[in-house]
Amino acid sequence: MKTSGNTILMTGGGSGIGEALAHRFHDRGDTVIIVGRRREALEQAAVGRERIHVMTLDVEDADAVDRFAAQVVTDFPSLNVLFNNAGIMKFEDLTTKRDLADADATITTNILGPIRLTNALIDHLSTQPNAAVVMVTSGLAFVPLVAAPTYSATKAAIHSYTVSLRTQLADKVEIIELAPPGVQTDLTPGQANRPGYMPLDAFADAVAAQFAQQPTPREILVDEVQFLRQAEREGRFDDTLKTLTERAAQQREAGDKG
Incomplete structure (x- = not known):
């Protein structure tokens, strides 16, 4: 991926x-x-930045994705990078029968969303110089957070999909995976201030530094996510799962009290 332009x-x-x-x-x-x-949030994010443009899309609507892709290519024919970042996360209790609306929405947004949008744009991207697709997964793709089972499963699925995408598009489109750790955002209630999560600005700075490397690493991994990414390779998956489960419960409890 180019470092500018x-x-x-x-x-x-x-x-x-x-x-x-x-x-x-x-x-x-x-x-x-x-x-x-x-749109209001998008416009606020673009304030004062002349090269940030705003478009709305609901990835739950498959037809809307195709219409959107056609429009964005028309409006921005130089489009060469797709960054599949949108996602939702819900905590779920699996011990009793429940309404699956949250699970359905998570699967649609986190799996079908990036698959649909990549599919809609891949013909265009394949014709562009320096084309890239960035898939945002999570450290939880490698060790699940048991309190968010569907979210963790969707990120594991997109990690696998990314491997296949990279192999099939070799020499055509660069495929990059970004796997964040827990970051202080509004992904879940209270997470923006939750102790033990990586501050957003520190995370973004570290990620930007890796995107400045040439060649771009095929996996963008900050130091804080290596605990999860390397757990199975290093033979400590079970211990990491136990630690993650206990730590996450303590962090949420501390955040809720705060």
């Missing part, structure tokens, strides 16, 4: 990781189209 489509760009990275890409000389459901 890209035209980047950033889903989930109105807040959190998407907004922070959109600002950093803008500041290094990229044009960024930030995408999401809430």
Whole structure:
């Protein structure tokens, strides 16, 4: 991926990781189209930044994704990077029968969303020089947070999908995976101030530094996520799962009390 001069489509760009990275890409000389459901949040994220543009999209509507892709290619023919960042996370109790609306929405947004948008844009991207697709997964793709089982499963699925995508598109489109640790955002209630989570600005700065490397690493991994990413390889998966489960419960409890 070029270190400047890209035209980047950033889903989930109105807040959190998407907004922070959109600002950093803008500041290094990229044009960024930030995408999401809430236009007001997107417009706020774009204030004062002449190369950040705003478009709305609901990835739950498959037909809307195709229409959106056609429009964005028309409006921004130099588009060469798709950044699949949008996602939702819900805590779930699996011990009794429950309403699966949260699970359905999580699967649609976190799996079908990036698959649909990548599919809709891949023909265009394949014709562009320096084309790239960035898939945002999570450290939880490698060791699940048992309190958020569907979210963790969707990120594991997208990690696997990314491997296949990279292999099939070798020498055509660069495929990059970004796997964040727990970051202080509004992904879940109270998370923006939750102790033990990585501050958003520190995370975005570390990620931007890795995107400045040439060649771009195929996995963007800050130091804080290596505990999860390398757990199975290092033979400590069970211990890491136990530690993660206990630590997450303590962090949420401390955050709720705070």
